Amino acid sequence: MYTFHNAARKPALYPYGTVSHFHIKTPFGYRPVSEFSYGGEVRPPLPADASDEEAIAHLWLRSNVAGVQRERWFHSSGTRRWYTLVRDTRSNIVLAQPGEEYQEGSA
């Protein structure tokens, strides 16, 4: 029977999210980021009464943060679900895995 390799694995050597590992927590364990496709930063929806400038910014401009970012990943080679996590884009440290609360300064 096929088992996901993480399920059969010993507890992680390094707690995921504390070093430059980049694994994402799914219902099937932590999966390497190579199984996911990037969905970009989480953005608030465009309000219905937005001005043209706001609409243009919403459509075309991204903040491209060097630092802490809330972002979306689609598990394209796996569970085929979306996950939202908080990552430091400078270090690839995942500060909050999907479902976890992110508290500022918790890094």
Add this chain to the structure above:
Amino acid sequence: MSIQFEGREVPIQPGDTLASALYRDGVRVFSRSFKYHRPRGLYCLSGDCPNCLVTVDGEVNVRACMCKAEDGQTVSRQNAWPSVDKDALNIIDKGHFLMPVGFYYKAGIKPKFAWPMAEGVIRRVAGLGFSDKSDAPRDIDRINRHPDVLVIGAGVAGLSAALAAAEGGRRVMVIDEQAAPGDRVAQGPTKQQIDALAATAAQNPGIEILPGTAAIGIYEGPMVLALRTDQVLHIHPQAIVIASGGMEIHRIFPGNDLPGVFMARGAARLAGAHGVKPGDVAVVWAETQEAVEHARTLQAAGVRVACVVTAPGVDAQGVGERQVEGEVVEAKGKKKVQGAIVRAAGGATEEVACDLLAVGAEIQQNMHLPRLAYDLPCVLAGDAALPGSALDVAAQSGTQAGQAAAQGLPLYVNPPATEPRPCGTAGYVCICEDVSVAEVEQAIDEGFESAELLKRYTTVTMGPCQGRLCADQLRAIAHRKTPAEAARVAAPTTLRPPVRPIKMEQAAAGARHHIERHTPLHQKHLEMGASTLWAGPWKRIFSYGDMQSEYEAVRHRVGVIDVGTLGKFLLAGPDVVEFLERIYPMRVADLEPGRLRYGLMLEEGGVIIDDGTVCALEGGAFYCTVTTSGAERLESWMLDWKEAWGLDVFVVNQTASLAAVNVAGPHARDLLEKLTDDPIDKEAFPYLRHRRITVNGVSCLAIRLGFVGELAYELHFPAAHAVEMWDAILEAGKEWDIRPFGLDAQRLLRLEKGHIIISQDTDFETTPWKVSMDWAVKLDKPEFVGKAALIRAQRRTPREMLVPWKMDPGMAAPPEGSTVTIGGSLAGRVTSSKMSYVLGHPVGLAWVTSEHATEGGTITIGGAPATIGGHAFYDPEGVKLRA
């Protein structure tokens, strides 16, 4: 057992590398240097220097000292004319002044026309062999591995680390460049300890040893890239132990590149591991106690050790004919070493005749991999941590490293920027690129003061060794010339992977691992002689050989096409109507079960990203199709919106589980009536309806659509029945001479109807307004993706519109992509163009500037006149598809 070497046979022995076999046979000059064509012989025997690059069976730049000798190999040396032994190009060495440092930049300026010619000559002269361009690259596999702990280097420290980490309960992988652990180590205590450790490790089920695997880069993750003969490994460990050892420092003195000058480890390897005498009379320069052992190894192999030159504190008592405390300052000789100038500690110099100078310099760590591991969970062990450590110290450091890795102690490699060790004042700094100390100093005088600039200008550290030998030396010279600004000029240069040479085919490993999706009917199509083309990840059928007869079958009789590649989704749930109302710009809520509607899909900017149909099923569920290439993307797109809106909807991707075929043509109903008992006549099953009917015993969702402009039934059914269904349809259609048709025919059929194909006819700024699909958008709906942008886009006239066009009979169809002109000025481009068989003239679609995009207007395509049409040229009233 023998190899073919430049036209003669050279015998080989078990355990031989090409280098040892050739050396035993008397070959002393292995290559000619890059620029000056100086003779070069074996030097490091550890794969670190460029001196033994040869061509093996047509493959250039193989390191002879690392390549196992195998019976029947054809080996030749490179970069010389007429031969390496008598290289006429050595004349360049006599004219150093003609090729100053930075020669390329200085000589390559004027006259401009001469440079391409000169470059051709230089390429020939300086080339590192000639690659066989007819050689087809092999497909190299790319494999992902996930050990807990990765140990790089299977020496004493590495194997100790592996055992300790396995003891700690971790799954360990050990990789090493050599063919086996300790393979090239001379007999002695080191070899014995490696053998013992390797034997223990081999018994341990938690340890996997992969010899013949060279780590060439460490990346964040951490991810280690490693090369094997026919594989490229992407290793994703949780911790890395780097025990990649150290090497003797490349000492710089006049004559340091002569054949016969060896690193002491290299000479010992040749004598002790391969049983080949590296020379008859040796001078051994022993800066370390280890080098004294190498002198012993040489003696044991029958080499007369004339003199051991020791550094202070090194005890060489009883080794060699005599011992001198001091240093070697020069190697004498023209084409090979004939003597060594030894300067005793007191200052007196003497020449000692020899044909082998083994330089056992201080050990430096192999800093390439550690420096790439900056900020990653990584531990150093053995020589890589403590260069020149004794065996027990190395073993202990390995054990500690293994334990640390097993426990997940957060150890990070952060190598300090040490001051470079002083280096010699004359001789070759860089033997890869043929750069002497004098040339580096000249470059500094020209203003290239810092190591980073010197590297670019002189190309020192940029050759095959990637600075293994010379990086520190370059810094030392910069430091020496500008001591006041040492911190700036002597900073270590940036190090980048790969740290070992990599072949293009290895760099491309995995690049051809395409995911190629087939419908269940793919084999059937191939048996019928179909040609295929890529459509996203799918291989679709282009044609069965005769597009025109396929086309005519659909227009006049009946045809069938495999449309199983369409994206197929089942949507259900309490909020499904609300969800679809927001996903699609047209109305969905009023769609009664049994009806269907064409739908565009827009992104937030109002740009068309896909199209397809929405069928309302009994019981409140919906069945949606999207284009072949859109299926993957749209699934994640829909799920993303679902979450953004917080709607309770299930999206089931049935793309692979359902097969689909489209039976089209005036006789499509006649054909299906032979296969089903369900009513499918015009009254019971009209156009733009769908029904569940049983065809050939299989329950199908039948959809009446008109993409090709004829009476048509699209059947969706479980993929397991695809082959029998296909056969049954072709059998039933025989009386109307049915033809399967491919995309080529379908594209003409739809073009005659003016139907667009998303992404062929549309681009990244195509709104529904620009393709005259206002009817597919209901702006009075409260919300749908892209609505706000479409309202904004309505405020101004689009710059260009997509219009159907036709030419007069007798004209040839212009190629797709042709420019459209009006009155001689550019006015657009053709996106689709084909000769219509049924109409007898070319038809197509084109983007045309809005002011000219009126029905009946004349445009010029590739010099020929064309007329802008309405929405369809064939059956504009749609009588046939409603039949």
